[in-house]
Amino acid sequence: MLKEKKKMLMIVLLVVVSFVSGISFNNYITQVGYEKLPLEIEEYEDEVITLTTHNPISCNSSTTRDENFGCENLYDLTVEGWEDNNQNCIDQWLEFDFGKEVQIEFMVFENYQTPGLFAQKDKIKDFEIVFDNGTVLNEYLNNSTDSLWIDTLQSEKTRYVRINILSSHNTLGVEQCHLQEIFFYGYEDF
Numbered sequence: 001m002l003k004e005k006k007k008m009l010m011i012v013l014l015v016v017v018s019f020v021s022g023i024s025f026n027n028y029i030t031q032v033g034y035e036k037l038p039l040e041i042e043e044y045e046d047e048v049i050t051l052t053t054h055n056p057i058s059c060n061s062s063t064t065r066d067e068n069f070g071c072e073n074l075y076d077l078t079v080e081g082w083e084d085n086n087q088n089c090i091d092q093w094l095e096f097d098f099g100k101e102v103q104i105e106f107m108v109f110e111n112y113q114t115p116g117l118f119a120q121k122d123k124i125k126d127f128e129i130v131f132d133n134g135t136v137l138n139e140y141l142n143n144s145t146d147s148l149w150i151d152t153l154q155s156e157k158t159r160y161v162r163i164n165i166l167s168s169h170n171t172l173g174v175e176q177c178h179l180q181e182i183f184f185y186g187y188e189d190f
Contacts, residue, residue: 050188051188052185053183054098054102054104056075056096056097058099059071059094059096060094060095061084061092061093062084062091062093062094063092064082064084065086070082071094074094074181074182075096075181075183079180081180083178084176084177086175087177088170089123089125089177090168093162094162094165094179095160096160096161096182096184098160098161098184099159100159101157102159103154103155103156103158104131104154104158104184104185105152106150106185107129107149107182108149108181108183109179109181110145110148110182111123111141111145111178112178112180120174122169122170122174122176122177123141123168123171124141124168124169124179125140125141125168125169126138126140126141126165126166126167127139127141127165129163130163130164131160131161133156133158137152143169165177
């Protein structure tokens with residue numbers, strides 16, 4: 001039954017992605033309004049599961065450029081993102097605390113969407129996502145403004161998520177690593 005729900009969810013997500021092609025995920029949310037989420041999927045037995053965003057209650061990072069570019073910016077739906085303190089992404093990490101255990105079905109990562117800001121910052125390349133249960137996902141973020149959608153394959157709940165940055169795209173003449181947004185999605189009552 002859970003696999004069928006996941007298949008149906010992926011179909012709905014593909015339709016949404018097709019609909020918004022050419023529009024960044026962050027811009028789409030801004031345009032349609034955050035209130036239109038969560039998505040609902042109906043099952044045969046009138047059972048409804050709800051996909052929702054899980055917003056952390058707090059976060060920490062290895063370094064921060066200054067108080068205006070902290071990790072809190074990664075989930076606040078603004079154009080300001082997180083930037084390290086001239087570390088070129090080297091040995092940097094981000095930790096998120098959800099305050100309770102949540103189920104994270106997938107995550108969406110975005111670099112700066114504004115071309116000027118994008119060009120002026122180094123970008124995360126290789127990274128790992130670490131969950132409470134010890135699961136580690138190794139991922140790659142393109143050197144582009146395209147959103148990266150990651151299916152976490154998590155059936156267990158987690159309270160903490162850590163992002164360990166392993167390498168950068170090493171933008172010439174740039175020292176600051178950045179990320180604009182991270183969205184965490186999962187089922188409401190999993």
